[in-house]
Amino acid sequence: MSDFSRGKGVSSAVTYVDPNAAFRWLEEAFGFEPVMVILDENERIAHSEMAFGNGLIMVGGEWSENHRSPKSLSGVNTQSVHIQLAPGEDIDAHCARAQKSGAEILQMPDDQFYGDRTYRARDPEGHIWTFGVTVKKMSPTEWDKAAGGSLHTRTRLD
Incomplete structure (x- = not known):
């Protein structure tokens, strides 16, 4: 089993309506590399991590009123x-x-x-x-x- 502990640093969590599709798309389009995925009982991404060089992003679904995709906010990015x-x-x-x-x-x-x-x-x-x-x-x-x-x-x- 791999060790997923990390040292001091910054990463960004990006929220999607369809995190499974986003995970595949980010790999194909931008070259992110899969690190780990946690799937829920419906095979939907609950949490995932992707690497780009020494950087890391987390990809997940909408999970609260404060965690939304721009798709759910008329394209607004924060x-x-x-x-x-x-x-x-x-x-x-x-x-x-x-x-x-x-x-x-x-x-x-x-x-x-x-x-x-x-x-x-x-x-x-x-x-x-x-x-x-x-x-x-x-x-x-x-x-x-x-x-x-x-x-x-x-x-x-x-």
Whole structure:
């Protein structure tokens, strides 16, 4: 039996009307890898986890008034999920794969001022996902110049 304990970190739980279909779709369209699934007595996902590199998402069904899919809320999103590809990965091919699997592409792959190339997609139930890959490493000075602001790292804004 595998050990499912995790260290300190962050993961996102994404709620779906049909978590079983979403689980399969996320694997096909975006390349998430199944980690574990707990099925209820009706073979419906009660809880599941999927990996993307070192990241993890949890996929489950609607289980309270406060845990709803955008599909049940006229498309409203209260969060979006950002996924970072490894340097050198082909984000244009990733976008094409997602689009072929039925993702609505909200923003085609485009270079950003901070050195990443990103695209944005909506899944079949309305969740918004952003995918990025670093194509140009930039110093804080370069970020400031490109953004017209000032980059602060690990600094409190008191």
